[in-house]
Amino acid sequence: SASHNNFADNGIKLFGPDGYKLSDEQELGIEAFMDEGLQEGLAEPRALGRVRRIDDAQARYVEIVKATFPRDLSLSGLRIVIDCANGAAYKVAPTALYELGADVIPVGVTPDGTNINEECGSTHPEAMAKAVREYRADIGIALDGDADRLTICDEKGHVVDGDQIMALIAGAWADAGTLRAGGVVATVMSNLGLERFLAHKGLALHRTGVGDRYVMQKMREGGFNLGGEQSGHLILSDFSTTGDGLIAALQVLAVMQRSGQPMSRLSRQFEPAPQKLENVRFAGGKPLENDKVQDAIKTAEAKLGDKGRILVRASGTEPLIRIMAEGDDERLVASLVKDIAGAVKSAAG
Incomplete structure (x- = not known):
């Protein structure tokens, strides 16, 4: 559904009857069916069953969310910035926090159908951090469009990984x-x-x-x-x-x-190993199958040895090759990512 992207990239997310996401095989089957066209072989309306609307879905969800919080605690005394990305949680998230006792400062709660994730939400944590500093909040919470991911910042506005x-x-x-x-x-x-x-x-x-x-x-x-x-x-x-x-x-x-x-x-539970990420956009083709790209990856892996990791993969939602390396030697990690990125750019034309 690319729910962290702008509205043009948003789509439909399907779940099975057990509440879990569909498997790769099921999704590919649905895509194949749609590619064949939807004009033939469709079921009659009577065979599809009935659609039931849950008018109190928001209230039900708020109660479910509140029930996950320890009963012996409350949010009393906490000032919380909640950035809802102009998305799905724009009503329910502030309500749940308020009903648990927090002083709530809502951000990104005016959706108009096209402004989802627009300069707000978990992909733009600077909006949350700014509000935290401005209102002297104890914590900032930013959700993405469909509210299945979050970004947090501390009371100083520093974003937490x-x-x-x-x-x-x-x-x-x-x-x-x-x-x-x-x-x-x-x-x-x-x-x-x-x-x-x-x-x-x-x-x-x-x-x-x-x-x-x-x-x-x-x-x-x-x-x-x-x-x-x-x-x-x-x-x-x-x-x-x-x-x-x-x-x-x-x-x-x-x-x-x-x-x-x-x-x-x-917010600092461990000291992170130096990690370097770079995205390389490509117009078409399969850059990762290029021999020079594969050679660059193998060379980098040999240089890093058992002192870190290298990961090169294609994005699942955008025409990007994502390159990541991490290890205790920050300079080496940055150098290896630069080498691989150069090979990918050459292969991508």
């Missing part, structure tokens, strides 16, 4: 004995520092391909109840079958309230 949020929740849940399966599921993009942090606590980091669908699949297979992506997609399977930025935010707020510490103290 998604891996740090996962580490914060994992540590709190491990201490409380509620973290299941002895670990966390994340993607290949998550920082090496998160892996080291978890290992120090006797926990494992299980990596998947990029995409919250693959994270959820691994969680279901292994019985994990916490997983997510560096981008802020967090899945807390005790509460939801998919990512929910507001539910994840409430877990962070619960840690804040229980610890009595400001977000600036809680």
Whole structure:
């Protein structure tokens, strides 16, 4: 659905009857059917069943979200900036926080059908950070268009990485004995520092391909109840079958309230390994299949050895090649990304 992009890229997200995202095979089947044309072989209206409208869906959702917050806590005393990206949560997110006792400052709550994610939300955290500083809030929370991912900033307006949020929740849940399966599921993009942090606590980091669908699949297979992506997609399977930025935010707020510490103290759970990311746009073709690109990747991997990681992949939603390298030697990491990016640019013409 590309719900973090502008309105022109937004689409439809389908879920199965169990509440989980569809598999790759199911989605490809639907796409193939649509490519064949929708004029023939359609079912009669009577065979499709009935559409039922849930008029109180917003109120139901607010109650479900509030029920995920510990009953012995409230948000009383906290001033919270919530940026809803002019998207799906523009009413429900401020309402849930307010009803839990917070002093709420809403941002990005005037959707007009075309301004979703426009200079606001998790893809533009500067709007949230500015409001936090202006209103002297304790924390800022920014959601994306469909509110399945979040970005957080502390009371100083400093943005908190998604891996740090996962580490914060994992540590709190491990201490409380509620973290299941002895670990966390994340993607290949998550920082090496998160892996080291978890290992120090006797926990494992299980990596998947990029995409919250693959994270959820691994969680279901292994019985994990916490997983997510560096981008802020967090899945807390005790509460939801998919990512929910507001539910994840409430877990962070619960840690804040229980610890009595400001977000600036809680936001640095581990020292991240230097990580360099670069996106290279291409007009067409398959640059990753180019021999010179493959040689550049192999050379970089040999130079880095076992002191870091290199990941080169095509974006699933845009014509981009995403290049990531991380390791303890920051200069080497930057140099390797530059070399691979140069090869990709040459191959892309």
